Every structure is written in C-alpha cells, then in structure tokens.
Amino acid sequence: GAVVSQHPSRVICKSGTSVKIECRSLDFQATTMFWYRQFPKQSLMLMATSNEGSKATYEQGVEKDKFLINHASLTLSTLTVTSAHPEDSSFYICSARDWLAGSYEQYFGPGTRLTVT
Amino acid sequence: SQQGEEDPQALSIQEGENATMNCSYKTSINNLQWYRQNSGRGLVHLILIRSNEREKHSGRLRVTLDTSKKSSSLLITASRAADTASYFCATDITGGGNKLTFGTGTQLKVEL
Numbered sequence: 001g002a003v004v005s006q007h008p009s010r011v012i013c014k015s016g017t018s019v020k021i022e023c024r025s026l027d028f029q030a031t032t033m034f035w036y037r038q039f040p041k042q043s044l045m046l047m048a049t050s051n052e053g054s055k056a057t058y059e060q061g062v063e064k065d066k067f068l069i070n071h072a073s074l075t076l077s078t079l080t081v082t083s084a085h086p087e088d089s090s091f092y093i094c095s096a097r098d099w100l101a102g103s104y105e106q107y108f109g110p111g112t113r114l115t116v117t
Numbered sequence: 118s119q120q121g122e123e124d125p126q127a128l129s130i131q132e133g134e135n136a137t138m139n140c141s142y143k144t145s146i147n148n149l150q151w152y153r154q155n156s157g158r159g160l161v162h163l164i165l166i167r168s169n170e171r172e173k174h175s176g177r178l179r180v181t182l183d184t185s186k187k188s189s190s191l192l193i194t195a196s197r198a199a200d201t202a203s204y205f206c207a208t209d210i211t212g213g214g215n216k217l218t219f220g221t222g223t224q225l226k227v228e229l
Contacts, residue, residue: 006159032215034216034217036219042221042222043205043219043220043221043222044160044205044219045219046216046217046218046219049214049216057214091157093159093160095160095217097215104147104148104150104165104209104215105150105162105165106150106162106217107162108152108159108160108161108162109159110158110159111157111158111159113157
C-alpha cells in the first residue's frame with residue numbers, strides 16, 4: 001500500500017525557535033496533503049490542507065503565520081512551526097490521498113512529536 | 118468543531134469477546150472511515166463505507182452505517198490483545214473538499 005513518511009519522528013526545541021517537519025509520499029503523487037495536530041489522549045484536529053503549487057488552506061483558529069506550510073512538489077509538504085512555544089508541544093501528523101488511484105483512503109504518516117522547552 | 122462523537126470513550130474486554138464502538142455525526146457525508154491508532158503512533162486505515170452502503174466487512178471487522186440516524190458502528194469480533202488501541206471514526210463531509218473530520222475516539226483494551 002501507499003506509504004507516507006515524516007521526518008523527524010521526535011524533536012525537542014527551545015522556546016522561540018522554529019522547527020520544520022517534512023511529510024513525504026514515498027510511492028505515489030499527492031497533490032493534496034493534510035496536516036493534523038493531536039494533543040495527548042485527544043483526537044486529531046485538522047490544521048490545514050496543503051495544495052501542491054498553491055497556498056495552503058487553514059482551518060479556523062489556526063494561525064497561518066505561525067504554522068507555515070509549503071507544498072513544493074508532488075511528494076513533499078513541509079510544516080514549519082515558527083517561534084515555537086511550550087503550548088505548541090503536540091503530536092503532528094500528516095496524511096495524503098492517492099488521487100490518481102481514485103481512492104478516498106488517506107494514508108497517514110507516523111507522526112512527529114514536538115516538545116518545546 | 119469535531120464532527121463525530123464516539124462512545125464509549127473507553128472499553129475494556131477479555132480476549133475472544135466482541136467489541137462494539139459507535140460513532141455519531143452531524144452533517145451529510147460522502148463516506149465514513151474508521152482508523153486505528155496504537156499509542157504514540159500514526160493512524161492505520163481500517164475500513165471505508167460510502168454513504169450509499171449500509172454494511173461492510175473486512176476480516177474480523179464489521180462496519181454499519183445508518184445515514185438516517187447519522188451513526189456508524191464498528192464491531193471487532195473475537196478480539197485479541199493485539200487489538201488494544203484507540204479507534205477513530207472520520208467523516209468525509211459533503212462539500213468538504215475531502216477533508217476528514219475525526220471523532221473523539223474509543224480506547225479499547227483487550228485483556229488476556
């Protein structure tokens with residue numbers, strides 16, 4: 001089946017610094033990828049929809065200047081958490097849909113655990 | 118806001134028993150999907166049921182969908198300790214651009 005990878009799997013950073021998380025579709029092209037955030041023992045909350053070659057669409061309440069998304073190719077989307085604060089500590093998960101295969105199934109990456117100290 | 122509410126929030130059963138989880142949602146959907154998540158890991162897609170389908174099977178999994186009640190259920194038969202995980206329903210809302218909205222999740226624990 002289709003595989004989505006994320007890098008890094010874990011990252012610890014100091015408050016005020018920026019962190020970039022990569023999401024790659026390994027064996028299919030993904031014109032659209034999705035970024036989610038999950039707090040401990042909670043569900044996934046969609047942050048934004050990343051579209052290849054155009055601006056991301058952010059969900060209500062998500063600061064686009066804080067969570068920068070770049071979808072520069074059909075297999076790579078990046079999420080940059082700028083000026084991170086401890087409240088940004090969370091599990092960030094991306095997903096992608098194999099549009100060419102015509103499937104509605106979304107393939108999820110393994111997630112990135114961000115800890116801001 | 119989250120589309121789906123799941124119940125129970127937590128479920129503890131003995132190996133070999135069946136586990137049933139329910140999901141309710143609020144608006145019209147294209148399809149409903151169930152996912153599994155082991156602690157601290159990514160999500161694994163289990164099954165997708167379209168809005169015009171009422172029941173679907175995959176191995177030990179059985180999913181039902183009642184669009185009139187805006188609800189779905191996931192049944193895991195003959196559960197195993199390895200089924201211990203969190204289970205989420207996710208709805209692909211009509212006109213939602215194929216975004217998924219996740220339910221609150223059910224934490225299943227299967228004990229030996």
